[in-house]
Amino acid sequence: MSEERESSVLAGILTRGYSRIFFENWPMWVGGVLIGIMSVVTFAWARPWGVAGGLRNWGDWFFSSVGLYHHPVLSPVLSTNSILTFGLLWGAFGASLLSKQFSIRMAPPLELAKGGVGGIFMGVGSSMAGGCNIGGFYSAVSALSFSGIAMMFGLLIGAFLGLKYLYWELEHLSAGSTGGSKMSEGKKGFSWLEVEPYLGAAALVAAIVCVFLYNRQAYTRIGGLLLCGIAFGIIIQRTRFCFVRGFRDPFMTGEGQVPRAIAISLLISILGFAALKWTGLRPESTYVAQAFWFGGLVGGIIFGIGMVVAGGCGSGSVWRAGEGQVKLMVAVVCFALSTSLFKLMTRSSEGLTALMGHRVFLPDYISYKWTIVGLVFLLFIYYLLATWNEETDKFTVEM
C-alpha cells in the first residue's frame, strides 16, 4: 500500500469518527452513563458537580459590580462553582459548533417571557433546595443527602403543575406563541455552517489553553474543574440530555427513555460518591444541604414549574443557551439574578434559614449499607414505573 493510500485511509477513519461523534445521535443511556462517570470523576478530583452555584456567583458578581452588594464576592474566574458552569456553557457551545447546530435562535415574545419567569422560579427554587436539579437533586442524592430525595418528589409535582400550565396556555394563548420568527437570511457567498466546525475546534483548543494557563498559575484544581465542566457540556449537548424530560415526559408523552437514563446515571454516581465518602477520602457533609424537608420539597416544586415553563433546567438552560437559543439565555440571566437575591434574603433571615430544614446525611441514621440498598431500590422503582407507564400511559395527562 502506498503512503498516500495509507494516509487517505486514515483520513477516512478520522472523518467517520468525526461524523459519528458530532453528526449522529448518541443514545440517551450513553449520556446517562457518561454523566454518571464524570460526576464521580469530578467529585474525586475536587468537588461534586453543580450548576446553580455558578449562576449564583455570576449574579453575586453582577450585583457587587453595580454597587448593590457590599460584601466581598469571590471572582468568577476563581470560584469553583462558576468555573464548572462556565465549562458547561463553553463545552456545549464548542460541541454545537462542531456539529453545525449553533445558531442564534430568536423566540417569539411570549416564549421570551416564559424564559424569564421560568428562570426566576428556578432561581428561587434552587436557593431553597440547596441547588438546582443537579446540585439539589442529582449530586445531592449521590451525596446520600435526604433533601435530594425530597427535591426529586418536588420536581415531579412541579413538572406536573408546569405541564398543566402549558396545556392551559395552548388552549388560551396559543396565538401568542405561534412561531414564524424570521431566521437570519442565508447570506449569499458565505456559509456560516461551513466554518462552524473550525470555530468549534478553535473554541475547545482555547479552553485547553486556559486550563494550561490555570496550571501555570498554580490553580491546577480549578483548571481541572474547567475540563470537567467542558466534558459535561459536550456530553450533554451531543446526547441532548435533558433532566426536565425525566420528570415531564411521563406526564406528557409517556416516554420512559430519559427517566431510565437518569436512573442508570444516578446508580453510577451514587456508588462512586458512597465509595469516596465511606472510605473517608471525601468529607461526609459535602453536598448535604440544610434543606430537609421543606427546602427540598417546596424548592423542588417551584423549580419544577420553572424548568417546564422555561423548557430547560439548571444544566438544560445553560447548554441550550450555549447552542444559541435566546429564550434560554433569558432564563439563565433571570436564574442567576434571582438566585443571588433570594439566597441573600434567606441567609440574612434566621427564620427563613430554619424553615428550609435540616442537614440529613442518610448513613448517620440508617448506615451506609441500608442507604445504598434503599437508594438503589428507589431508582429501581423509578425505572420500573417509567417503563410501566410507557406501556400503559397511566400517568400521562391528556390535553
Add this chain to the structure above:
Amino acid sequence: MVDSITPDETLDCRGLSCPMPILKTKKTIGKMSSGQILEILGTDPGTKNDLPAFAKRTGHEYLGEKDDDGFSRFFIKVK
C-alpha cells in the same frame, strides 16, 4: 420522496423550543382526520429526534424531513 408531498396543513413552530413543537403538533393532529398530512416547520435541533419518537409512540406515520433555508420541514401522516 419528501419533495413530492403536498401537506393538508402546515404548523409553523419556527423559533419555538422543546416542548412546544411537540405539544402543538399533538394538538393540531387531534383536529385533523385520518390519512391527512401535517407539515411542521421548526428550528429547534431537538425536534429532529423528538418528532419521529413522538410519531412512533402515538402510531402516526413519520414521513421524513427536509432542510430549508434556516429551518427544517417535517411531515407526519395522521393515523
